[in-house]
Amino acid sequence: MDVPAPVLRMSGIGKQFPGVRALDGVDLRLLPGEVHALMGENGAGKSTLIKVLTGVHPADSGTIELAGRTVSFAGPLEAQQAGISTVYQEVNLCANLSVAENIFIGREPRRRGRIDWKRMRARAAELLERLELDVDVSAPLSSYSLALQQMVAIARAIDVEARVLILDEPTSSLDAGEVRQLFHVMRRLKEEGIAILFVSHFLDQIYEISDRMTILRNGRLVGEYLTRELSQVTLVSKMIGQELAELERLHGEARTFDRPLVEARELGRTGAVEPFSLTIHEGEVVGLAGLLGSGRTEIARLLFGADHASSGEVAVGGVPAALRTPRAAMAHRIAFCSENRKRDGLIPDLTVRENIVLALQATRGWTRPVPRDQQDELVGRYVKALKISPPNPEHLVRNLSGGNQQKVVLARWLILEPRLLILDEPTRGIDVGAKAEIQRLVAELSDGGMAVLFISAELEEVLRLSHRVGVLRDRRLVADLPNDDTLTTDRLMETIASGGRA
Amino acid sequence: MKRLLWPLLVLAALLAVNLFFTPSFFSVEMKEGHLYGSLIDILRFGAPLILVSLGMTLVIATGGIDLSVGSVVAISGALACLRISEDGGVFSAVVLALGLCVLLGLWNGFLVAGVGIQPIIATLILMVAGRGLAQLITDGQIITVNSPSYKVIGGGYLLTVPFGILLVLVVLGVTAFLTRRLALGVLIESVGGNAEASRLAGIRARGIVITVYAFAALCAGVAGLMISSNVSSADGNNAGLWIELDAILAVVIGGTSLSGGRFSLGGTVLGALIIQTLTTTIYSVGVPPETTLLVKALVVAAVCLLQSPKFRDKVFRRAGPPSSPRPAAEEKVRVTA
Numbered sequence A: 001m002d003v004p005a006p007v008l009r010m011s012g013i014g015k016q017f018p019g020v021r022a023l024d025g026v027d028l029r030l031l032p033g034e035v036h037a038l039m040g041e042n043g044a045g046k047s048t049l050i051k052v053l054t055g056v057h058p059a060d061s062g063t064i065e066l067a068g069r070t071v072s073f074a075g076p077l078e079a080q081q082a083g084i085s086t087v088y089q090e091v092n093l094c095a096n097l098s099v100a101e102n103i104f105i106g107r108e109p110r111r112r113g114r115i116d117w118k119r120m121r122a123r124a125a126e127l128l129e130r131l132e133l134d135v136d137v138s139a140p141l142s143s144y145s146l147a148l149q150q151m152v153a154i155a156r157a158i159d160v161e162a163r164v165l166i167l168d169e170p171t172s173s174l175d176a177g178e179v180r181q182l183f184h185v186m187r188r189l190k191e192e193g194i195a196i197l198f199v200s201h202f203l204d205q206i207y208e209i210s211d212r213m214t215i216l217r218n219g220r221l222v223g224e225y226l227t228r229e230l231s232q233v234t235l236v237s238k239m240i241g242q243e244l245a246e247l248e249r250l251h252g253e254a255r256t257f258d259r260p261l262v263e264a265r266e267l268g269r270t271g272a273v274e275p276f277s278l279t280i281h282e283g284e285v286v287g288l289a290g291l292l293g294s295g296r297t298e299i300a301r302l303l304f305g306a307d308h309a310s311s312g313e314v315a316v317g318g319v320p321a322a323l324r325t326p327r328a329a330m331a332h333r334i335a336f337c338s339e340n341r342k343r344d345g346l347i348p349d350l351t352v353r354e355n356i357v358l359a360l361q362a363t364r365g366w367t368r369p370v371p372r373d374q375q376d377e378l379v380g381r382y383v384k385a386l387k388i389s390p391p392n393p394e395h396l397v398r399n400l401s402g403g404n405q406q407k408v409v410l411a412r413w414l415i416l417e418p419r420l421l422i423l424d425e426p427t428r429g430i431d432v433g434a435k436a437e438i439q440r441l442v443a444e445l446s447d448g449g450m451a452v453l454f455i456s457a458e459l460e461e462v463l464r465l466s467h468r469v470g471v472l473r474d475r476r477l478v479a480d481l482p483n484d485d486t487l488t489t490d491r492l493m494e495t496i497a498s499g500g501r502a
Numbered sequence B: 001m002k003r004l005l006w007p008l009l010v011l012a013a014l015l016a017v018n019l020f021f022t023p024s025f026f027s028v029e030m031k032e033g034h035l036y037g038s039l040i041d042i043l044r045f046g047a048p049l050i051l052v053s054l055g056m057t058l059v060i061a062t063g064g065i066d067l068s069v070g071s072v073v074a075i076s077g078a079l080a081c082l083r084i085s086e087d088g089g090v091f092s093a094v095v096l097a098l099g100l101c102v103l104l105g106l107w108n109g110f111l112v113a114g115v116g117i118q119p120i121i122a123t124l125i126l127m128v129a130g131r132g133l134a135q136l137i138t139d140g141q142i143i144t145v146n147s148p149s150y151k152v153i154g155g156g157y158l159l160t161v162p163f164g165i166l167l168v169l170v171v172l173g174v175t176a177f178l179t180r181r182l183a184l185g186v187l188i189e190s191v192g193g194n195a196e197a198s199r200l201a202g203i204r205a206r207g208i209v210i211t212v213y214a215f216a217a218l219c220a221g222v223a224g225l226m227i228s229s230n231v232s233s234a235d236g237n238n239a240g241l242w243i244e245l246d247a248i249l250a251v252v253i254g255g256t257s258l259s260g261g262r263f264s265l266g267g268t269v270l271g272a273l274i275i276q277t278l279t280t281t282i283y284s285v286g287v288p289p290e291t292t293l294l295v296k297a298l299v300v301a302a303v304c305l306l307q308s309p310k311f312r313d314k315v316f317r318r319a320g321p322p323s324s325p326r327p328a329a330e331e332k333v334r335v336t337a
Helices: A046-053 A076-081 A097-104 A117-129 A146-159 A174-192 A203-209 A232-240 A296-304 A326-331 A353-364 A372-385 A402-416 A432-447 A459-465 A489-498 B002-021 B038-061 B069-087 B090-115 B119-138 B148-155 B162-180 B186-194 B194-200 B204-232 B243-253 B265-285 B290-305 B310-319 B325-336
Strands: A006-015 A022-031 A035-039 A061-066 A069-071 A084-087 A165-166 A195-199 A210-217 A220-226 A260-269 A273-281 A285-290 A311-316 A317-323 A334-337 A418-426 A451-455 A468-473 A478-483 B028-031 B034-037 B142-144 B233-235
Touching: A006 A372, A006 B243, A022 A046, A035 A046, A046 A165, A046 A195, A046 B034, A046 B142, A061 A296, A076 A084, A084 A146, A084 B002, A097 A117, A097 A146, A097 A432, A146 A174, A146 A326, A146 B038, A174 A195, A174 A203, A203 A232, A220 A232, A220 A273, A220 B204, A232 A285, A260 A296, A273 A296, A273 A311, A273 A451, A285 A296, A285 A432, A285 A459, A285 A489, A285 B034, A296 A334, A296 A418, A326 A334, A334 A402, A353 A372, A353 A402, A353 B186, A372 A402, A402 A432, A418 B038, A432 A451, A432 A459, A451 B325, A459 A489, A459 B119, A468 A489, A478 A489, A478 B028, B002 B265, B002 B290, B034 B038, B038 B069, B038 B162, B038 B204, B038 B243, B069 B090, B069 B119, B069 B233, B069 B243, B090 B119, B090 B148, B090 B204, B119 B233, B148 B162, B148 B204, B162 B204, B162 B265, B186 B204, B194 B204, B204 B233, B243 B265, B243 B290, B265 B290, B290 B310
Parallel strands: A022 A220, A035 A195, A035 A210, A084 A165, A165 A195, A285 A451, A285 A468, A334 A418, A418 A451
Antiparallel strands: A006 A022, A006 A061, A061 A069, A210 A220, A260 A273, A260 A311, A311 A317, A468 A478, B028 B034, B142 B233
């Protein structure tokens, strides 16, 4: 098979940050019309490499060639003008503007100095048609789903005659159907000869869409591989640099649980989740499976008192309990790690230490500060136990990587020694190593008697950890299945698809 | 500590300018058992602004703003003077005035945290209505009182030091204790940094916001007593006029971000002193009265630019060698020196 000349070639890229060698002699080449996955754990250098490519950071060494010519960009705008467009994980658009305005913001078609609205709408519609999307371009962007917003961002990126399209974790907040839609668009772009650099933590997606991949580890190049020639296990071991012990079901034998801790009876909230009944026993891990928006998060929020229930009741330890606020739930020793750690978890301006002791401080009120030596002791213990890196408690939490931020939120709740820990997508957007650590931790905690409500979009993960799995579909709890040998991801998927009627 | 470097440098520069124009500027002398001197005057006349700014700092740290403090200053002085002119009980007058101020602050907090009105609008209501309330109390006149014990608050001396300065020290000490020794500070910063996350961490965000507005109004009330006591009269129309803007400026110069989160009490005190020194400087340098506001605005703009790391980066990159670690090292040396 003849390999076409690469449209982009980066060779020997090195980048030094104060105290960190972020990139060291990294090569990357992108062929026209391919989807190329950039793989590596958090902190492997993926983001830095992308930032060097798009001119956010200047490279300390190495060269970048675009279509055979050496280039160096002073900023993302220059890179875009040269044909390298980037779509970031968080949609960088203005939700209050229309779809067409978002696509052409900053470069609106003009006629005699005024914006030519008609032409703008027509061109926007044309662009979206190219992606086979049926969208009203004059409607505000906020009226469309996150996935469609992402497509609009892509449409905006490829309008400027893109030769290289960088997608940095575009799928992390999309559900399965939306991912399919995105992949459809990616395949179309591929056919047009655009080289796509794709970053994702979802291995299945990588195998579905990518042709080749480049693996980084600790700022160094591990190698470039054809996706179909590299097995998943090899990929993971190359990413984390060691043979990963096979992740089997973390619970040995099925145990029986007879001491109910939290019982929800016909608990529901209008417009969020239909009344459901669910019992969580001491020491039990209950998984919740279901598609995005199926009501998983809503159940978690009701059990934590983050939202008010409109019907039903909850009993904790057999006694009726009013969980009307997070404080009330915390008084019953229920803890909740939200799926959106940026919005609902972290205080970015505070240090790791302050973030970790925050919930403990909140339970004590402002008049009784947690003594500093007790803070240091607690924080030091959890920074070590959860391997939070960098292990400096006085670091601002905003400067930590996603996985470490997740661990900080986790530590905040573990300090309170909850009886029920609700984890909503605790492993989303974090690397394989940290993921395994968090899974192992969940297993350990439940062995120690803590009940865990575990929510994840990854069915394997739910199966591996849970003793029992609740299945959600269309905001309804449709099944409550014991996790025995007969329960497989296929059966879970069937249940989700059929709504538990089969 | 690095955060306070620039405000300190600006203050030092302003003082140096004064020293150049008035060689005796730094001299402090004892007259009739009281301390006198330009530096003492800056502290004494700056005391109300420092108080208002301290309250404003906590409000801004929660991500809010309080435009009503100027009106509260007027109300406090007006009510106290009215009571004293009626029956002369200074203590009851002070308690009554401060009590009303706390109530007004609770009202602000209720509008912001309870009803959910944006802080700038919620406090704008009291800014306008409060000025009217003050005029109502004074009946649109200037109430003059003749009470030596009331005069102490703003014009008196204790142990040779102006009483107002001591009052500021006490309030500053109490605030620092509540926020830094107790846990109020970190909870305020948490609410200002991310209100929803704070609620989900079990913090009573609403209670904290209400407390902070009440505290700001209390500080403004004390400042109002100080101002009216100093001149032994209450002027509902002009007392505390525009002081909210100076206070916001002082907070910002002190390095607290208007978007909430981290705050610095020391920075705010420096900021307020910079503004007061600037006012003094403009007079002592002999700027014509009709241009004083313009000069003040220019200096403030320059200070804000100097504070911005981005701006400094640009200027220094052009002026000095482009190596980035070096400026940081230089700053450290200056701090320890």
